[in-house]
Amino acid sequence: MTAHNAPSSAHAPSSPDALTYEQAGVNYDLIDPLKVAAQRAAAATAANLAPHGFTELQASRGESAYVVDVGPFYLASIVECLGSKALVADEMKALTGKSYYDGIAQDTIAMAVNDLITVGATPLVVQAYWAAGGSDWFGDAQRAQALVAGWKRACDTCGVAWGGGETPALAGIVADGRIDLAASCTGIVNPKTRLSVGDQLQAGDAIVLLASSGIHANGLSLARKLVERLPNGYLTEVEPGVSYGEALLAPTVLYSPVTEALFKAGITPRYCANITGHGWRKLMRHPASFTYRFNHVPPVTPVLSFMQQHAKLDDREAYGTLNMGAGFALFVAADQAQRTVEVAQQLGINAWVSGRVEAGPKQVVIEPLGVTFGSDELQLR
Amino acid sequence: MTAHNAPSSAHAPSSPDALTYEQAGVNYDLIDPLKVAAQRAAAATAANLAPHGFTELQASRGESAYVVDVGPFYLASIVECLGSKALVADEMKALTGKSYYDGIAQDTIAMAVNDLITVGATPLVVQAYWAAGGSDWFGDAQRAQALVAGWKRACDTCGVAWGGGETPALAGIVADGRIDLAASCTGIVNPKTRLSVGDQLQAGDAIVLLASSGIHANGLSLARKLVERLPNGYLTEVEPGVSYGEALLAPTVLYSPVTEALFKAGITPRYCANITGHGWRKLMRHPASFTYRFNHVPPVTPVLSFMQQHAKLDDREAYGTLNMGAGFALFVAADQAQRTVEVAQQLGINAWVSGRVEAGPKQVVIEPLGVTFGSDELQLR
Numbered sequence: 001m002t003a004h005n006a007p008s009s010a011h012a013p014s015s016p017d018a019l020t021y022e023q024a025g026v027n028y029d030l031i032d033p034l035k036v037a038a039q040r041a042a043a044a045t046a047a048n049l050a051p052h053g054f055t056e057l058q059a060s061r062g063e064s065a066y067v068v069d070v071g072p073f074y075l076a077s078i079v080e081c082l083g084s085k086a087l088v089a090d091e092m093k094a095l096t097g098k099s100y101y102d103g104i105a106q107d108t109i110a111m112a113v114n115d116l117i118t119v120g121a122t123p124l125v126v127q128a129y130w131a132a133g134g135s136d137w138f139g140d141a142q143r144a145q146a147l148v149a150g151w152k153r154a155c156d157t158c159g160v161a162w163g164g165g166e167t168p169a170l171a172g173i174v175a176d177g178r179i180d181l182a183a184s185c186t187g188i189v190n191p192k193t194r195l196s197v198g199d200q201l202q203a204g205d206a207i208v209l210l211a212s213s214g215i216h217a218n219g220l221s222l223a224r225k226l227v228e229r230l231p232n233g234y235l236t237e238v239e240p241g242v243s244y245g246e247a248l249l250a251p252t253v254l255y256s257p258v259t260e261a262l263f264k265a266g267i268t269p270r271y272c273a274n275i276t277g278h279g280w281r282k283l284m285r286h287p288a289s290f291t292y293r294f295n296h297v298p299p300v301t302p303v304l305s306f307m308q309q310h311a312k313l314d315d316r317e318a319y320g321t322l323n324m325g326a327g328f329a330l331f332v333a334a335d336q337a338q339r340t341v342e343v344a345q346q347l348g349i350n351a352w353v354s355g356r357v358e359a360g361p362k363q364v365v366i367e368p369l370g371v372t373f374g375s376d377e378l379q380l381r
Numbered sequence: 382m383t384a385h386n387a388p389s390s391a392h393a394p395s396s397p398d399a400l401t402y403e404q405a406g407v408n409y410d411l412i413d414p415l416k417v418a419a420q421r422a423a424a425a426t427a428a429n430l431a432p433h434g435f436t437e438l439q440a441s442r443g444e445s446a447y448v449v450d451v452g453p454f455y456l457a458s459i460v461e462c463l464g465s466k467a468l469v470a471d472e473m474k475a476l477t478g479k480s481y482y483d484g485i486a487q488d489t490i491a492m493a494v495n496d497l498i499t500v501g502a503t504p505l506v507v508q509a510y511w512a513a514g515g516s517d518w519f520g521d522a523q524r525a526q527a528l529v530a531g532w533k534r535a536c537d538t539c540g541v542a543w544g545g546g547e548t549p550a551l552a553g554i555v556a557d558g559r560i561d562l563a564a565s566c567t568g569i570v571n572p573k574t575r576l577s578v579g580d581q582l583q584a585g586d587a588i589v590l591l592a593s594s595g596i597h598a599n600g601l602s603l604a605r606k607l608v609e610r611l612p613n614g615y616l617t618e619v620e621p622g623v624s625y626g627e628a629l630l631a632p633t634v635l636y637s638p639v640t641e642a643l644f645k646a647g648i649t650p651r652y653c654a655n656i657t658g659h660g661w662r663k664l665m666r667h668p669a670s671f672t673y674r675f676n677h678v679p680p681v682t683p684v685l686s687f688m689q690q691h692a693k694l695d696d697r698e699a700y701g702t703l704n705m706g707a708g709f710a711l712f713v714a715a716d717q718a719q720r721t722v723e724v725a726q727q728l729g730i731n732a733w734v735s736g737r738v739e740a741g742p743k744q745v746v747i748e749p750l751g752v753t754f755g756s757d758e759l760q761l762r
Contacts, residue, residue, distance in 0.1 A: 163459075
């Protein structure tokens with residue numbers, strides 16, 4: 001049970017005019033009691049599997065996908081929403097006339113697929129949830145076709161079948177002119193030894209970071225709030241010829257080709273983290289107590305540098321909120337780290353052996369930046 | 382790819398002041414081109430399963446759940462949305478002070494589970510998708526707890542594990558004060574002989590109808606439009622002591638206990654239809670050409686009689702739009718029909734052997750009412 005786009009900030013802003021998530025309008029104090037109640041109730045339903053002869057993998061509770069042991073393999077499933085990134089596409093359409101919904105489709109699928117693969121699952125089926133504020137939404141043929149084409153292309157990239165979905169018109173529930181996008185994904189962990197819910201993680205393991213393409217689909221509330229401060233709004237240039245809006249809309253990288261290629265290369269990650277709503281704090285989501293020490297940081301994607309600068313975030317705030325160039329983390333045996341990097345790079349995804357797992361208190365230590373996140377700064381379970 | 386709550390009306394209204402779905406604000410001419418494009422693109426992704434060693438069950442395309450052959454059993458998955466029923470709960474809360482979200486939770490799960498079981502699947506895992514218009518939605522503790530409690534109870538009734546889900550606050554996408562509710566469901570068809578995508582259906586089979594509890598979660602746009610005509614709105618009595626609003630909010634029946642009990646009783650339905658957005662026209666959703674002849678109609682749930690009367694719908698319109706007392710149809714071998722009824726009744730769900738499958742043109746013939754729906758009156762594929 002995750003609250004999407006949920007980088008609750010456990011620290012005071014560094015600068016009096018720094019933007020925070022609270023200012024961006026999300027109040028987790030209101031959501032958290034529901035989440036806790038839902039998590040408790042959900043955990044109590046595990047017993048329902050026994051009459052079918054199956055059991056849940058209890059270690060998957062609190063992980064990014066839910067896993068059930070169905071005998072010959074594990075079944076993994078998830079539902080994930082895009083969040084507010086589509087609002088940026090809508091603003092940019094008004095400014096440029098282009099439709100960005102092919103990329104938005106990829107973002108939506110990435111939210112589900114990149115979470116599902118963290119447990120070692122091969123994604124097999126994606127279902128589409130496209131809830132519009134009214135029938136009119138679907139009447140913009142260019143946008144609708146972009147959504148369909150992008151959705152199909154992302155399915156092809158991930159090697160999943162698009163099973164179907166829902167396209168309701170929900171006037172009065174979804175805001176007029178908007179669309180609420182989500183994806184469900186089902187997969188299997190096969191063979192069962194591919195399971196990577198973290199029981200194999202140990203001190204000495206290497207942490208390989210995979211490059212992000214930009215903000216992905218987390219941190220968009222902050223990104224949208226920041227627009228008010230920019231001289232030309234979304235058209236402000238991040239680098240020559242690239243507007244802030246376009247840079248934000250770079251589609252999220254789909255990482256399942258990497259995890260599938262790793263399996264074929266004989267590499268089973270011991271743990272994975274999809275770096276989403278809590279930035280690098282997500283790197284300590286594993287339940288055990290380890291220190292995650294980084295002696296390298298990937299190059300920061302220009303749009304994220306731009307955001308850090310203009311939102312006046314110090315490194316601690318920036319790395320605690322945004323992916324800062326690292327979209328996914330693979331925790332692998334140290335002697336497989338270099339090969340892991342090569343497998344990713346062969347697929348065109350940059351990768352670095354950036355850190356290691358150490359015995360010690362639960363924390364993320366980013367040495368080049370002098371930033372440390374303690375265990376009290378990530379509350380996911 | 383289904384357009385939820387989509388009873389497109391293929392016939393002219395009987396009365397000049399009859400309510401139609403077009404008046405209720407859903408324009409399928411705008412949605413249908415997207416649906417067709419999405420269905421085509423989705424079908425083309427089936428090939429993505431081959432490298433994994435799996436194949437889709439092509440007959441499941443266009444059925445209510447998508448099925449993949451993963452070897453030892455079939456995998457079935459689906460995502461479904463509630464639709465606009467939550468708006469009735471919100472109106473009634475303002476009028477009575479009660480929260481109806483425990484029932485709304487059951488409705489949402491029913492939309493997914495009752496579709497998944499049509500292919501012969503045992504539902505195993507449900508994921509929750511609760512997208513609110515802002516953090517404030519979750520601040521109403523009574524409502525939030527009702528949603529959690531109802532969700533858990535429905536999972537328990539269906540014997541599924543609640544795997545987790547998403548609780549995003551989507552200001553600007555979901556309307557302020559509202560919630561967009563959906564559920565994904567994953568299950569397996571095990572043993573594979575339980576598959577009921579329709580290849581076994583034959584002339585002479587019996588049609589057993591299972592009782593609905595009311596409007597379920599389809600036809601709500603019409604139901605909400607009708608309120609404007611009622612003297613006391615949602616508080617108008619449907620029967621003594623029961624308001625229209627409360628009657629509408631009767632939770633959808635969960636039918637998976639019936640299909641599971643049938644399996645244990647040695648009965649495998651040859652086909653199933655979840656009677657939702659097209660009313661009894663859904664009874665001819667099977668792709669082949671058969672005549673479905675009914676010599677009996679179940680008693681009409683009071684709230685549906687009330688709607689038929691006040692919306693001035695003739696039987697043809699009412700049965701072509703609403704479930705009219707029959708929430709689910711089981712197509713079984715004639716010599717198993719009576720036993721099927723008994724299995725349902727033992728679970729407290731009323732059931733009747735109401736019709737039979739005949740060789741002949743594709744149509745639904747409701748003899749007691751003199752109503753016939755032709756094949757041109759249902760376009761689902």
